[in-house]
Amino acid sequence: MQLTIAHLSDVHLAPLRGLSPMHLNIKRALGFANWMMKRRKVHRREAVDALVADLARQNVDHIIVSGDLVNLGLPGEHVAALEWLEQLGPPERVSVVPGNHDIYCTLRRDPGVERWRAYMTSDAAGAPLAAQGERGFPYVRLLGKLAVVGLNSAMPTRPFQANGRIGERQLGALATTLDRLRQDGLMRLVVVHHPPLAGQADARRGLLDADRLEALLTTHGAELVVHGHNHVDMHATRTWPGGRVDVVGIASASVARAHQHESLGRYNLIRLNPADPASGIEIVSRGLTSPDGPVAEVGRRNLAGAPARS
């Protein structure tokens, strides 16, 4: 049975909500200045709304949101993002992982992105297959023969840094989880905010243990990894002993005007058949064709089918 999965990322929801003296520090002050001078003109709510309206007409089986839902990691933003998620769909239809703008600074006793936990947790079928990692990651959700594996790469960082880390415990659990899923004959779709391969982001923005995640993926395998963070479309491939790993990054879903190297807001429709991974994966990109819309198909490609798994 073919599935259609929508993947959107880096919505950076506007407006900023809840900036108070209690949560103000140097990193947020710099982030706020950057938002006011630059980013709020680029990341527009109207762009996100246009894409989501288009997505609602695509008859998708599931929606993946790969982080950076907000901007300064503020509690008020987390609340607003939860409201946005609830409009996007119920937790069983939407899977979320956090990005560096969601876990931006420490929040003391505030629950932060835990507010989104219903969207970031295993389902009943996937829970027994998810090895225990760190703070509920990785989680596993099953859509028939497709397993969606959610990772958390976000951590608080210092000013001018946007790094991420998977960490020892999550990496260990991911290896076990990927092996279990393969043994059960499931197709594995891993979701992570930061680009997962070494060298895919620069030293101040990249995953600090990307070399270890890459080594894990090329040993234990995954049929597809999707990510955001770089705000550009990306595609890389690696091999593992059982076949090929496709790594697909999507641009931001909220860019409403030309900005540096970033394309206008877009999202991907991923079409695959988990019962027959060798039949290949089709990626259809839909996005704004001009700053004021409309949303239309802006790209289409077929990722070659992976060889049969061992």
Ligand SMILES: [Fe+2]
């Ligand atoms: Fe982002």
Ligand SMILES: [Fe+2]
């Ligand atoms: Fe990011």
